[in-house]
Amino acid sequence: MAPPSAQERRPVSRRRWVLGALLGLVAVTWYLYPSTRPTEPEVQQGDPISYACSGDEPVRNVAVIGAGSAGASAAYYLRQYQSPCQPINITIYERNHYIGGRTTTVNAYDDPDYPVELGGSIFVQVNHNLVNAAREFGLSINSLQASGKLDTPEVLGVWDGEEFVFTQSDASNRYWNIAKLLWKYGYSPIRTQTLMKKTVGSFLKMYQPPYFPFKSLSKTASELGILGATAVTGEQYLESSGISSHFAHDIIQASTRVNYAQNLNQIHGLETMVCMATDGAMSIKGGNWQIFANMIAVSGAILHLNTSVTSITKDTSSGKYTIETSTPPLHPAQDVLSSSVEETNYDTIILASPLQSSHLEFRPPLPSPPAKIPYVSQHVTLFTSPYPLSRRYFNNPALMPTTILTTTTPPTPNEPDTFTSPPFYSISTLRTLVPPSTSGNKKKQPEYLYKIFSRAAMSEPHIRTLLDIPTGKEADEQQQQEVFTWLTRKQWEAYPVLNPTATFEDIRLEGNGKGEGGGGGGIWYTSGIESFISTMETSSLMGANVARLVVDGWWGDAGGAGQVEGEGGEL
Numbered sequence: 001m002a003p004p005s006a007q008e009r010r011p012v013s014r015r016r017w018v019l020g021a022l023l024g025l026v027a028v029t030w031y032l033y034p035s036t037r038p039t040e041p042e043v044q045q046g047d048p049i050s051y052a053c054s055g056d057e058p059v060r061n062v063a064v065i066g067a068g069s070a071g072a073s074a075a076y077y078l079r080q081y082q083s084p085c086q087p088i089n090i091t092i093y094e095r096n097h098y099i100g101g102r103t104t105t106v107n108a109y110d111d112p113d114y115p116v117e118l119g120g121s122i123f124v125q126v127n128h129n130l131v132n133a134a135r136e137f138g139l140s141i142n143s144l145q146a147s148g149k150l151d152t153p154e155v156l157g158v159w160d161g162e163e164f165v166f167t168q169s170d171a172s173n174r175y176w177n178i179a180k181l182l183w184k185y186g187y188s189p190i191r192t193q194t195l196m197k198k199t200v201g202s203f204l205k206m207y208q209p210p211y212f213p214f215k216s217l218s219k220t221a222s223e224l225g226i227l228g229a230t231a232v233t234g235e236q237y238l239e240s241s242g243i244s245s246h247f248a249h250d251i252i253q254a255s256t257r258v259n260y261a262q263n264l265n266q267i268h269g270l271e272t273m274v275c276m277a278t279d280g281a282m283s284i285k286g287g288n289w290q291i292f293a294n295m296i297a298v299s300g301a302i303l304h305l306n307t308s309v310t311s312i313t314k315d316t317s318s319g320k321y322t323i324e325t326s327t328p329p330l331h332p333a334q335d336v337l338s339s340s341v342e343e344t345n346y347d348t349i350i351l352a353s354p355l356q357s358s359h360l361e362f363r364p365p366l367p368s369p370p371a372k373i374p375y376v377s378q379h380v381t382l383f384t385s386p387y388p389l390s391r392r393y394f395n396n397p398a399l400m401p402t403t404i405l406t407t408t409t410p411p412t413p414n415e416p417d418t419f420t421s422p423p424f425y426s427i428s429t430l431r432t433l434v435p436p437s438t439s440g441n442k443k444k445q446p447e448y449l450y451k452i453f454s455r456a457a458m459s460e461p462h463i464r465t466l467l468d469i470p471t472g473k474e475a476d477e478q479q480q481q482e483v484f485t486w487l488t489r490k491q492w493e494a495y496p497v498l499n500p501t502a503t504f505e506d507i508r509l510e511g512n513g514k515g516e517g518g519g520g521g522g523i524w525y526t527s528g529i530e531s532f533i534s535t536m537e538t539s540s541l542m543g544a545n546v547a548r549l550v551v552d553g554w555w556g557d558a559g560g561a562g563q564v565e566g567e568g569g570e571l
Contacts, residue, residue: 057086060520060554062348063323064301065309065360067094068101069120069536070526071352072292073129073543075299081551090301091344093325095308099296100289101353102492103536108384108449109486111436115287116382116449118490120536123288125280126200127537128207129544130291137294140285154429157401158254159394161409161422165250167399188247192276195241199273202226203533207541213548217504217528229269230532231502237269252276254405258426260495260534261376261455263408268500274533288536311361312349312523314510319521320345348550349523351509352543354530357493362510366523370505373531375493378425381452383487384433386445387467402429424454427466435485447485457489495534504528507546519553 062078064071075090082088098104100119108114123130134141157164166184168177181189202224205211214220221227229237234256238248253264255275260267284290296303304325311324323342351358356372391400406422430449437444452458464483511522529542 059087059089061089061344061346062350063346064090064092064350064352066101066352067092067099067296067303068352069103069292069539070543072295073540074350074352074547075301076295077544077547079299081548083555090299092296092301092303093307093309094305097306099293103288105287105289106382106488108433109436114433117288118380119492120288122281122283123536124278126204126277129540130537133291133295134284139290141282142285143282155399155401156403158250158405158407159422160407161420163395164397165407167401169399185244185247188244191241191243196273196276199229199270200277213545215507215549217507217532226270227502229273231500232269233500234264234267234269234272237272249407253407258405258453260498261378261425262498267498271498271533309360311363313363320347321349347521350546351523352526354527366509368506370525370528374497376495376497378492378494379454379457380490380492381458384435384447384449384485385467385483386447387469387483388448390466390468393466424452426453496531498531501531504532519556520550524550
């Protein structure tokens with residue numbers, strides 16, 4: 001969206017660090033209106049299934065492709081929903097060497113005592129599947145709002161490339177922060193909270209009957225009145241609800257950029273509201289991937305890591321499937337992948353990763369394959385340094401932020417429709433660390449752990465400009481230390497380009513309920529939900545949804561038996 005002019009950004013009359021940083025920014029109005037949190041329904045996920053065991057139920061073989069949130073959840077909920085007298089064999093294939101997909105950690109200083117989230121960093125209180133699983137598995141939860149991670153007060157700022165359009169310190173009185181927010185933006189924070197409650201509240205109904213399990217995402221979203229949010233941009237959705245462009249530009253767009261690397265004139269309204277549902281943000285101590293590792297362990301699935309599925313072949317006479325896999329060479333000197341055809345005949349295939357990045361061949365071809373959709377390529381840079389962020393780079397603000405979110409640069413008077421973006425989406429000072437003796441910091445002085453999200457790789461010279469590195473006589477006096485004591489990078493195909501849409505991909509790609517696979521047989525797809533809402537939680541929800549549809553189809557439950565409705569339409 002084109003931001004307001006510099007003059008418009010000035011208050012006239014009445015006028016929360018990456019991901020977790022935004023919480024303090026937006027949550028200040030939550031303190032005034034605590035009752036406005038979306039209603040949290042009891043998560044039933046369908047009525048209990050009753051079975052009468054005949055003693056001759058066939059063994060069902062399921063292949064799950066992908067061990068991220070959706071794949072782990074599909075395996076876990078298949079086991080939860082299965083008949084007590086019906087055997088299911090679950091096999092999971094994951095091309096990476098780890099569980100978790102886009103949820104994984106790396107170790108600062110290459111030391112396991114310093115894990116850092118590289119992908120999905122937080123989940124929130126209304127993420128029922130993840131919260132309930134964490135509790136069931138006894139995982140240690142970190143509350144981002146309650147944890148102090150720096151030796152100094154945490155300050156959040158929103159940078160537009162020229163100035164900080166908003167700053168807030170956790171050292172300030174929270175009621176003073178509320179007053180400042182309302183003075184600058186009027187009633188827009190409250191209107192945003194009300195709109196978020198209404199929109200996210202509609203989505204939460206998808207966890208319960210009669211909507212769960214849903215055969216068609218498009219149809220269910222329509223029934224719940226959610227398409228009105230997905231069919232327009234965030235900019236349009238906010239404007240139609242009386243939320244000022246000033247607040248949208250400074251605060252809400254900073255949220256969509258740090259969460260999805262997209263501006264309000266690109267991202268659809270539903271995902272915009274998801275960005276604002278930040279209450280009760282948390283993470284798992286040691287890494288969020290542990291939720292999915294525990295799901296897989298509880299499911300009893302056979303897990304093959306470092307194994308890519310390259311083809312799926314259907315026996316048209318039996319309706320069953322065989323798969324071909326490949327594994328990387330055992331030794332770096334080898335450059336030939338090892339391939340094999342799995343002997344198992346599968347009744348059901350659950351494709352739990354984006355099809356366009358799986359490089360799968362289907363024999364015969366899928367009748368209606370999902371459309372290819374663009375994904376955002378995002379660069380993550382993690383590093384440690386003894387130097388704080390540079391005041392000089394950010395034009396010497398009175399209050400220097402420890403975490404910086406970004407919005408777009410204001411247009412010039414001569415080019416009112418032209419604006420640019422800073423070269424990064426966010427810079428977060430995650431915490432201070434005392435480095436191990438193996439690091440470049442020989443004095444073992446405390447260092448800062450930084451995380452940068454950007455649209456292009458950040459070079460070391462560029463990163464240096466962001467840090468307050470002494471020069472000249474001052475540098476000689478301080479015996480200048482190594483700037484980077486540890487640094488790692490990762491480029492993610494992080495999430496879809498979330499343009500407005502009113503149609504979403506089919507949940508069932510192949511299979512009509514006939515053959516030995518029964519009504520739960522066929523090829524099922526979880527990633528269609530990513531263009532709707534792209535989070536760890538919604539991937540888990542779709543994994544659970546597919547699991548329930550499969551089980552219902554096998555055992556003839558009226559809610560899921562037979563042909564699953566197609567959804568059609570390109571994104």
